[in-house]
Amino acid sequence: MTSATFKPIVYLKENCPFCLKVRLFLLESGLASDVETRDFVPDSEQEAKIRAELQPHLDKVSFPSAQLEPGRYVTESDDIVAFFAAKAGRDPAGMTVYRNYVDGVFAMSMKLWKENQELKKAASAA
Numbered sequence: 001m002t003s004a005t006f007k008p009i010v011y012l013k014e015n016c017p018f019c020l021k022v023r024l025f026l027l028e029s030g031l032a033s034d035v036e037t038r039d040f041v042p043d044s045e046q047e048a049k050i051r052a053e054l055q056p057h058l059d060k061v062s063f064p065s066a067q068l069e070p071g072r073y074v075t076e077s078d079d080i081v082a083f084f085a086a087k088a089g090r091d092p093a094g095m096t097v098y099r100n101y102v103d104g105v106f107a108m109s110m111k112l113w114k115e116n117q118e119l120k121k122a123a124s125a126a
């Protein structure tokens with residue numbers, strides 16, 4: 001398959017905040033139908049299949065993952081968004097729903113996660 005006919009594939013884990021970032025970007029930019037989305041539920045048979053598929057191509061499997069071009073696999077949500085944004089000539093900064101999510105719920109969940117890690121660390125050291 002050539003780059004011209006290849007449809008990029010994104011691998012998204014249900015309820016993963018980083019995966020939702022990619023999904024929102026694809027939906028709001030209108031690119032969702034240009035991409036094959038492989039969703040899975042954590043701890044499912046589907047997850048095991050997807051991990052086995054990705055393993056040979058990545059140092060460490062994490063989600064979201066994507067095959068952007070034939071044989072070009074990436075795992076960082078920001079890199080995945082940047083690739084599709086550049087390809088479509090879209091600026092994520094100007095996308096209302098995407099920006100609201102990234103600057104709002106997503107940023108807050110990252111902050112709370114970090115705080116929780118620090119509290120756990122302090123509690124175990126006490």
Ligand SMILES: N[C@@H](CCC(=O)N[C@@H](CS)C(=O)NCC(=O)O)C(=O)O
Nearest residue numbers: 016017018061062063064075076077
């Ligand atoms: N920096 C990464 C973080 C992604 C991340 O931590 N994803 C979690 C799921 S929410 C993950 O893959 N955890 C390890 C795993 O499921 O094997 C990104 O922005 O894509």
